[in-house]
Amino acid sequence: MSFLPHTDDERRQMLEVCGIPNMESLFADIPKDLSPASFDLPKGKSEMEVLTTFQALAEKNYSHLVNFLGGGFYDHFVPTAVDAITSRSEFYTAYTPYQPELSQGTLQAIYEFQTDICRLLDMDAANGSVYDGGTALYEACQMALNATKRERIVLDGGVNPVYRKMLTSYTANLDIQFTTVPVSHGHSDRDQIFAAIDENTAAVIVQNPSFFGVMDDHSDIVEHCHKHGVLVIQCVYPVAMALLTTPGEIGVDIAVGEGQSLGIPLAFGGPYLGFMATTKKLVRRMPGRIAGRTVDRNGKEAFVLTLQAREQHIRREKATSNICTNQGLCALRAHAYLSLMGREGLREVAQLCMDKRAYAGERLNAIPGVELMTHSPTFNELTIRLPADAGEITGAMVERGFAPGLPLGRFYPGMENYLLVAVTEKRTKHEIGLLAETLEAVLCQ
Amino acid sequence: MSVIFTKSVTGRRGVKLPNSDVPTTGTVPREFERKTPLELCELSELDVVRHFTELSTRNVGIDSTFYPLGSCTMKYNPKATEAVAGMHGFAHLHPFLPQLRHGGSLVQGALRVLYELEHHLAEITGMHAITLQPLAGAHGELTGMMLIAAYHRDKGNKKTEVLIPDEAHGTNPSSAAIGGYSVRPVPTNPETGMLDLKALEDMIGEQTAAVMLTNPNTLGIFNSQIQKITEIAHRYDAQVYYDGANLNAILGRFRPGDAGFDVVHINLHKTFATPHGGGGPGAGPVGVREHLTDYLPISRVIKRDDNSYALNYDFPKSIGYIAPFYGNFLICLRAYAYILLLGAEGLKDVSSHAVLNANYLKQKLSTHFDVAVQHTCMHEFVLTAQRQAKAGASALNIAKAIIDAGFHPPTVYFPLIVKEALMIEPTETESKQTLDAFADALIDIAERAAVDPAFLHNAPTTTPVSRPDEVKAARNMDIAFQG
Numbered sequence: 001m002s003f004l005p006h007t008d009d010e011r012r013q014m015l016e017v018c019g020i021p022n023m024e025s026l027f028a029d030i031p032k033d034l035s036p037a038s039f040d041l042p043k044g045k046s047e048m049e050v051l052t053t054f055q056a057l058a059e060k061n062y063s064h065l066v067n068f069l070g071g072g073f074y075d076h077f078v079p080t081a082v083d084a085i086t087s088r089s090e091f092y093t094a095y096t097p098y099q100p101e102l103s104q105g106t107l108q109a110i111y112e113f114q115t116d117i118c119r120l121l122d123m124d125a126a127n128g129s130v131y132d133g134g135t136a137l138y139e140a141c142q143m144a145l146n147a148t149k150r151e152r153i154v155l156d157g158g159v160n161p162v163y164r165k166m167l168t169s170y171t172a173n174l175d176i177q178f179t180t181v182p183v184s185h186g187h188s189d190r191d192q193i194f195a196a197i198d199e200n201t202a203a204v205i206v207q208n209p210s211f212f213g214v215m216d217d218h219s220d221i222v223e224h225c226h227k228h229g230v231l232v233i234q235c236v237y238p239v240a241m242a243l244l245t246t247p248g249e250i251g252v253d254i255a256v257g258e259g260q261s262l263g264i265p266l267a268f269g270g271p272y273l274g275f276m277a278t279t280k281k282l283v284r285r286m287p288g289r290i291a292g293r294t295v296d297r298n299g300k301e302a303f304v305l306t307l308q309a310r311e312q313h314i315r316r317e318k319a320t321s322n323i324c325t326n327q328g329l330c331a332l333r334a335h336a337y338l339s340l341m342g343r344e345g346l347r348e349v350a351q352l353c354m355d356k357r358a359y360a361g362e363r364l365n366a367i368p369g370v371e372l373m374t375h376s377p378t379f380n381e382l383t384i385r386l387p388a389d390a391g392e393i394t395g396a397m398v399e400r401g402f403a404p405g406l407p408l409g410r411f412y413p414g415m416e417n418y419l420l421v422a423v424t425e426k427r428t429k430h431e432i433g434l435l436a437e438t439l440e441a442v443l444c445q
Numbered sequence: 446m447s448v449i450f451t452k453s454v455t456g457r458r459g460v461k462l463p464n465s466d467v468p469t470t471g472t473v474p475r476e477f478e479r480k481t482p483l484e485l486c487e488l489s490e491l492d493v494v495r496h497f498t499e500l501s502t503r504n505v506g507i508d509s510t511f512y513p514l515g516s517c518t519m520k521y522n523p524k525a526t527e528a529v530a531g532m533h534g535f536a537h538l539h540p541f542l543p544q545l546r547h548g549g550s551l552v553q554g555a556l557r558v559l560y561e562l563e564h565h566l567a568e569i570t571g572m573h574a575i576t577l578q579p580l581a582g583a584h585g586e587l588t589g590m591m592l593i594a595a596y597h598r599d600k601g602n603k604k605t606e607v608l609i610p611d612e613a614h615g616t617n618p619s620s621a622a623i624g625g626y627s628v629r630p631v632p633t634n635p636e637t638g639m640l641d642l643k644a645l646e647d648m649i650g651e652q653t654a655a656v657m658l659t660n661p662n663t664l665g666i667f668n669s670q671i672q673k674i675t676e677i678a679h680r681y682d683a684q685v686y687y688d689g690a691n692l693n694a695i696l697g698r699f700r701p702g703d704a705g706f707d708v709v710h711i712n713l714h715k716t717f718a719t720p721h722g723g724g725g726p727g728a729g730p731v732g733v734r735e736h737l738t739d740y741l742p743i744s745r746v747i748k749r750d751d752n753s754y755a756l757n758y759d760f761p762k763s764i765g766y767i768a769p770f771y772g773n774f775l776i777c778l779r780a781y782a783y784i785l786l787l788g789a790e791g792l793k794d795v796s797s798h799a800v801l802n803a804n805y806l807k808q809k810l811s812t813h814f815d816v817a818v819q820h821t822c823m824h825e826f827v828l829t830a831q832r833q834a835k836a837g838a839s840a841l842n843i844a845k846a847i848i849d850a851g852f853h854p855p856t857v858y859f860p861l862i863v864k865e866a867l868m869i870e871p872t873e874t875e876s877k878q879t880l881d882a883f884a885d886a887l888i889d890i891a892e893r894a895a896v897d898p899a900f901l902h903n904a905p906t907t908t909p910v911s912r913p914d915e916v917k918a919a920r921n922m923d924i925a926f927q928g
Contacts, residue, residue, distance in 0.1 A: 001786040003521050003718075004798050005876035014805040014877060020821070026800045027698045029667040029821065034704055039697045040568055044788025047525045054782060058534025060554030062542065069539045073769075079460050081490050085497040087527075093506030095517050096724035098856070101848055101908035105504030106723040109497075111924065112449050118925040119484045125924055131580040131726070134769050162769045169742070169765030173594040173625035215477040242483055243473050249481055258769075268555050269540035269770025270580065271726030283922070289724060293448075293926075294918035302913035306924065312583070312619035313859075317628040322619035324583040329722030339449055339493045340459040343485040348462045354471025362469060377474055395546030403551075406541050429466040 001047055061268075065403040066431050068360075070381050070422020071211065072133065072160045073272075074261045076239065076349065077426055078337065082263045085336045092329055096289070100304045106328060107303035110291035113335040120241050120338070121255045122248025123277035127288035128326040133258030134166035136274030137205065137235055139321055140254040141167065141176070143278070143285045144203035144231045146320070151175055152201045154193060157183040158210030159235055161411035185374040186212035186383060194224055201228070203253075207235040208244065212420065213357075213381025214374060215240075219250040226251065238262055238275070240379045242350040247277070254278045263337025264330050273330035284310065287321030352425035353380035356432060360423045363436035369443055373418060381422045383408070387443060390419040396442045402435055446503070446909075448926050449496050453486045459493055503909050504723070505853055511879050513806075515825050515856035515868025516614065516663060518693045518715030520799075523786065526718070526779040535778055540770040549755040556754035559771055560746045562781040563730075569792070570689070570709045571702025572732030576741045577772040582690060583616040584767070585710030585729025586657075588742065590624030591764045592708060592733060593655050593684045595740040599762065602682060604654030610640050612663045612860040617688060626654055633862055638666040638818030646677060653681050655708075659688040661695070661823035663860040663868070665803065675705030684708060684737075692716045693872070694800055694824035697793035707734050716795075717780035728776040742767045798873035799824040802880060806871050809884035813891040817863045825870035827863050833891060837898030840865040843890055845912070848905040850886035 006014075011023070020026060045053075067075045086092065090105060097103030097110075110128040117126035130136050141153055155164060155178050167178060181192045188206050197204065204225050206218050222232045231253040236246075239261045247255035259273030260266070278286050284307060292306030312319040341349065357380045364384055365372050373383035386393055390407035397404040409416035423432065473479075488496075506512070512519035530536065534554060542551045549556065563575040579585035590607070597604045607621035611630040618628040629648060634641045640658070649656070656678045661667045668674070675685045687701040687709040693716040701709045713719050714727035721727065733741065739762040747757045756771075771777075787795065800823050807816060807826040817827040830840045844854035844867070856868040871880055894901055905911050 001523075001525075002791050002794060003523060003874050004794060005874070006798060006801075010877045011801065014801055018801075018804045018808050020804065023797045023801065026797060026804065026821065027667075027695075029669050029823075030695070030699050031669055031672070034672065034699055036697060036700045037571065037703050038568065039700075039789055039793070041565055041789040041792065042785065044791040045785055047523075047786065050782055050785050051525060051528065053785065054529045054532060054535075054778075057554035057557060058532040060557070061534040061538050062551035063534045063537045065542075065551070067539060069541045071541055073540060075537075075539065077462075079490075081459075081494055083531075085494065088498070088501040089508035090501040090504040090506050091723050092720045093508045093522055094504055094723045095512070095514060095519060095721040098514070099844065099848065099854055100913050101845070101905050101910060102505040102853055103723075104909050105500035105502070108446070108448065108503070109500055109723075112926070114924055115448075115450065115926040116485065122481050128724075131584060132769055134766075135580070135584075162766065165766040166769065169591065169767055172764065173591065173598070215473065217476050241479065243479055245477055246479055246481060249479070265536040265775075266539050267536055268538040268552065268774040270768070270773040271728075271776060272769070283924075290924055292918040292921075293923040294914045294921070296910040296913045298911060300910050302910035304913045304915050304918045306915065306918040306922065309919075311615075313615035315619070316615050317618035317622040319615070319619045319622075322583045322587055322616055322623045323581075324616050325581060325725035325727065327722075327726045328724035329720070330726055332723065336493065336497060339486045339488060339496070340490060341485070342453075342457075342459055342487045343483050344458060344487070345460045345462065346485060347483065351471070352462060352465055354473070355465045355467050355469060356471075358469040358471040359467035377472075377477065391546045393546075394548075398545055398547070398551065403539060403542060403545060406544055407546075410544065425462060432467070 001044055066401060067403045068405045068421045068423065068435060069403045071406045071420055072258055073266060074422060074424050075266060075426055076261050076424050078263045079340045081340055082333055082336045086329060086333050091332055096325055097305060100302065104303055107291045109332050109335055111293055111303050113331045114291065116335055116338045117275050117277050120238055121277050122246040123255055124280045125283040126275060126277040127286050127290050129331040130274040130276060130288050130323055131327060132272040132274045133256065134163040136256035136276045137163050138167055138170045139287050140233045140256050140276060141203065143254055143282060144233060145176065147282060147285055148202040148231060150200045150202035152177045154196045154201055154204045155180045156188045156193060156206045157181055158188055158212065159205055159207040160211050183210060186210055186214035186376060188216055188221065190220065193221060197228055197230055201230050203231040203233050205233045209237060209240055209379040212383045213378035214376050215244055215379055217245050222251045239350055242346040253282060259334045262334035264333050271327060271330055273327045273334055285320060287323050289326040349425050353423060356423045356427055357382060360421060360432045363432060367436060367440045380424060381420055383418055383420050386417050386419055389416050393442060397438060400438050402438060404435060404439065446499055449486055450926050452492060453488060455487055457487045457489055459488050459490045510852055511875060511883055512853040513855050513869045513871050514853060515870045516690060518870060518872055520718055520872035521874035522718050522720040523783065526782040529782045530775045530779050543756050553754055556746050558778055558781050560748055560754050562777055565784050566711060566730055567732055569696060570732045571700025572709055573735040574738045574741060575730050575732045577730045577777050578742045578768040579729040579731055580768055580773050581725060581727045582710060582712040582729040583620055585731045586616055586620035587624055588731050588767050589686050589708040589710055590620055592737050592740045594624060595764050596737055597654055605652045607655045607657060608648055608653055609657045612862050613657065613659060614663065614688065614690060617657045638664040638820060639668045642670060649677060649681055649683060651681055653683040655684045655686050657686040657688060659691055661691045664818050664827050665822035665825040666818055666820055667823050671704045690715060691824060694796055696796040698796055702734065707737060713776055713780040718783045719776045719779040726773050726776055728773040740764050795873050802871040802873060802875055806869060806880050806884060810887055813888050825868060828867040829863050830865040830867055833894055834865045836895060838894035838901050840867050842901035843867065845904040846890045846901050849907050852883055852886065
């Protein structure tokens with residue numbers, strides 16, 4: 001398959017215009033001894049053959065298991081219109097809106113996405129997104145370190161362990177120290193967090209709901225931190241924000257999170273969507289593309305990329321971040337999703353998640369030998385303790401058609417018997433019932 | 446057009462969700478409840494679809510018109526790869542599935558895609574191993590800097606700075622700085638458009654952690670002394686980084702690994718035709734030579750003796766996690782499909798025709814514009830509109846006039862070392878007819894500008910808005926709709 005339009009005649013004419021004898025001569029600058037030692041790739045195939053190959057590969061993946069996996073990445077319903085909207089190639093084959101006259105669609109969509117995020121989180125300002133939730137968290141740390149001129153970050157153990165691992169690797173070559181405070185029954189441990197704060201602490205990072213799904217109100221942590229000149233970064237689950245205390249309500253300085261649950265497919269880990277929001281005070285320290293509303297030279301409303309003086313293409317090594325693009329198309333998906341769901345739709349999704357989680361809790365807790373880790377209220381996840389290694393049990397459950405949850409041993413040593421079970425609006429009563437029955441049967445064996 | 450929030454009608458709905466089928470009701474305790482109103486839109490599905498369709502008409506992509514944005518490789522994005530990315534077995538696969546017992550067996554198709562793509566990219570770049578995890582080109586650069594830092598730390602090398610040519614993309618110095626290094630720019634020889642070798646030799650030393658290069662560089666020139674540069678750097682154990690932004694020029698003609706580069710990043714959204722998405726998501730896989738392999742991020746995909754695939758986390762020297770999972774999987778998937786469609790010969794043809802198109806267009810425009818460097822270019826070239834600017838037709842004005850002629854303008858004012866730069870990258874998927882039409886339009890603009898540059902100042906006149914006030918935008922900072 002080739003996407004080249006050139007005919008032999010045209011190639012000849014073009015070479016003639018260039019005064020170049022043949023195609024090989026175009027590469028005369030590449031020294032002969034640097035010709036590739038090998039270029040061993042398969043022969044090209046037709047579109048039909050390639051589609052068949054990929055259909056076969058796709059079918060080798062178990063995407064049809066009844067899914068109770070979450071851990072920050074959820075199997076939510078995506079309205080069909082989201083795909084229809086984002087399939088418009090005027091959006092997806094465009095690039096960063098450097099020429100605002102040709103990019104009003106992208107720019108206005110980013111502006112509206114920023115508005116969605118501000119309204120969802122009750123924050124003053126949001127950016128046009130970064131790569132993923134973990135990157136958003138890392139960038140929030142950089143904002144806090146720069147704003148406070150301090151070097152320590154206190155990290156609550158309820159923050160997604162994947163993100164905590166990302167923070168550690170990102171900062172290995174920098175003078176930043178992280179102190180991780182273990183959770184107490186899935187909750188942020190106030191005493192230990194406060195004890196970990198010193199005069200060199202830039203920020204405390206918490207997550208709501210915690211990785212174990214536990215809801216919290218971090219207002220006491222915010223109050224304590226602000227007394228000591230420490231910023232609070234809160235990582236949040238955007239769907240839960242329809243019902244739970246928002247970062248803005250309690251005075252969080254930087255709110256971040258993973259936007260995958262807002263209409264973006266699970267896609268084996270990406271592309272996803274990191275969102276970031278902050279206060280008026282810190283907005284100029286926020287990285288990433290930001291769209292602003294202004295007027296054009298005729299006084300007409302217009303949208304542009306703004307505050308670009310922070311960015312790498314202007315500031316180079318002095319930029320606030322090295323991030324170049326946002327996750328434009330994923331942000332567009334999230335904006336389309338939130339527009340379709342609307343106020344009531346998102347509240348209903350969140351409520352359904354909670355209802356079904358409550359039902360799952362009752363059913364799983366009733367199984368002999370299974371215990372809920374905590375009776376604290378959780379949003380759409382629950383952590384259960386099994387009488388044996390959770391990994392072993394997941395293996396048996398997979399054979400019966402379930403992805404029953406995430407075994408926690410690899411992320412929390414000592415929790416080998418624990419399973420994190422996520423329930424979204426897509427799971428039916430029947431499926432939850434079957435999960436409980438099957439688990440009970442597996443445990444009886 | 447109005448922002449979507451002004452179209453909201455209280456009580457209107459766009460999506461109907463199923464009624465709850467469970468007997469229980471989950472409740473949020475009062476102390477954890479949201480107390481502020483949730484001010485999202487209330488619209489019908491048609492309201493939303495019309496809004497976004499209207500937005501799309503105010504946007505231009507590669508499918509709409511010629512988009513010769515230099516350095517961005519805006520080539521055609523095949524529709525078949527979109528279809529592949531939409532397949533259920535890929536799009537709805539949970540990334541934590543491999544965490545289940547024998548979980549690798551649940552995602553064999555996906556792991557095979559990752560493994561094979563790594564293998565092909567290693568062959569294309571001449572590197573020993575690849576990580577697909579970096580989520581964008583700039584993220585690949587940062588990953589590269591982290592790998593280099595880990596290497597030097599491991600060897601006990603005391604390195605403090607990274608040398609970067611002054612023509613480099615802005616992300617290069619920024620990534621090096623974020624990676625913890627100070628940055629020193631190396632001048633470019635204005636005659637040859639290549640790195641000033643003498644300056645490099647004067648600046649490099651034991652303190653140099655890395656030299657970051659783009660080849661062909663942002664002027665579209667292939668540096669034939671590249672091996673000399675890697676030799677100089679290696680004398681000081683400085684690692685040489687290849688910014689693969691311009692890989693589209695050299696597929697099957699030059700492999701950075703063969704010239705001694707230690708680290709390479711590849712922009713899948715450029716060379717391998719994945720859509721740019723209005724500014725992302727892209728993907729920036731990184732390749733390394735053998736001595737850096739142990740530092741690659743985890744997890745890594747391995748192939749077992751029985752030809753099955755697995756994820757391995759057991760690499761004690763690894764820099765760790767740089768992405769939540771395995772990279773921007775659906776972008777990698779599209780790139781892999783693209784490679785299978787084109788094959789070895791097809792990829793070689795990509796580069797030769799990208800270079801042919803660039804030289805052809807350069808030749809046609811050189812009658813009316815000054816070329817920054819007089820030399821056979823690779824996949825792109827840079828014009829300078831200094832002559833036109835003196836008469837009042839700056840690069841910006843020319844770009845705006847190009848919009849009225851029905852094309853997307855080139856990159857302007859980059860690279861920074863060329864005054865009034867117009868950086869043009871036509872890509873291989875454009876036909877001779879399109880290139881001719883674009884050249885005619887630019888020549889027409891140049892001729893009219895010579896007589897009456899004022900006409901350019903009104904451009905564009907064919908777009909929904911014209912020359913938005915960026916100063917006002919930064920000063921007033923209206924970045925979220927109030928009301």
